Amino acid sequence: MCQLLGMNCNVPTDICFSFTGFRARGGLTDHHRDGWGIAFFEGRAARVFLDPQPSSHSPVAELVHQYPIRSLNVIAHIRKATQGEIGLENTHPFQRELWGQCWIFAHNGNLKGFAPVLSGRFRPIGGTDSELAFCHLLDTLAQRHPDGPPEPAMLFATLRELASAVGVHGEFNFLLSNGDRLFAHCSTRLTYIVRQAPFAAAHLSDRDVTVDFRELTTPADRVAVIATTPLTDNEHWESIPPGTLMSFHLGTPEALGEARTVAATAENITTRT
Template sequence: MCQLLGMNCATPTDITFSFTGFAARGGVTDHHADGWGIAFFEDKACRLFIDHQSAATSPIAELVKSYPIKSKNVIAHIRKATQGRIELENCHPFQRELWGRHWIFAHNGDLKDYQPFLSGVYQPVGTTDSELAFCDIMQGLRKRFPGSQPPLNELFHTLEEITRSITRHGVFNYMLSNGQALFAHCSTRLHYIVRQWPFQAAHLIDSDMTIDFAQYTTEADRVSVIATAPLTDNETWTSFAPGELILFEAGQPTLKTVVPIPDEVRLKNAQNSACL
């Protein structure tokens, strides 16, 4: 399946280090070579880069690795196609507007027998189950709060309800952000790390690259990095529990809950763990 990468920060931060290791999984150290994308929020709007080429060979990916765009919220994705052809419109992350803000979504998994009724405001452009789920989420949020955006804690609990209905259809690891915070849900496999003062050096698993964060940070900085699999081999990453939904704000987790997932998804998770 696909792999996810997210970053939520207290102050604007670049993701070039983490993305360098993550991009290598798009065809060099792993086989997720069916397209990629990354979104950087700047307040209400975001810069979105997608490419149907592999992250390991894409010239746009090389640009991202060498161009330190600073952002408080970033979502990236490398694709291993399960539903939908290898085309630009099927590359994550996906983008929609709600309450005068851009929303970004990326998904890792496979939803079966999933055909939500979409009223028309949100419709998929491509043919993936992922974009269909995103449209379903956006429609659900708009229906629940038609006037304006509620506080983040209300959003979190509404998203929990919507996630509960979608996750019955299969593996539903995802990341979602509106530029204010980042929501991350785990069906099978997701990890995170919180880096804060005093910062230390980190070494990538997928590339022989080390950075000493202490040279580039202050006491005001705090960064949460979320990834399908840990990106570094000299730091302690925290595993999400199966079904766990976490809200990240200002570089740290602030709300957590567990959404029950189907027994067949739990079985799939156990089988995947046994193969590692």
């Protein structure tokens, strides 16, 4: 299983603490050694770092760790290859433009028998099911909403429908952002935590590192962190129910309609593929 990490905030925040534990899962505390990547939204654009090397030993990861980039939305991924060779073209997260917006996507899972017909506007560069699914999502969004980005509730409803349809082909845990909101879809496993006042100290599960957020924040700060499994061992992380799409905005989950989708169970895959 690949590893996902996302951050959504109400003020620009660096992800150095979470990334310290997260990168250890790429070959140090876990066996995910097939590449890694991270994207930071800065204004209308995204700064993307990709490396097909294991994140625990990557000089690029060390650069990111030492470089406290502040962002409202961050998506990171550590790869355990299932489809597609190990290489830069197959390293998440993937980036495309839609409606004049930069979109970033990372996927954890394996989609079987997934062969959507694309219009040609969005095409995969590599050979992963993940990038193909990303192109399909954006292709469908563009066709459904040709006049530009829809209202948040409508965008959420379309993404929820698409996540349900793609999810019947297998595991479809993903993080998706346009720099405004961060969407998280749980197919099998995904967790999150919202850190806000009163802040406390947090200790990483994968490294012996503790940070006291009371020393680094203001009472108005709010940060949502999403990860495949909890990154800390002294905080309460919420598990996202399988088959659920969530939207995070300004550091908190928001209610944009019914979040539940169809869970991609083995029975669903057998009967609906």
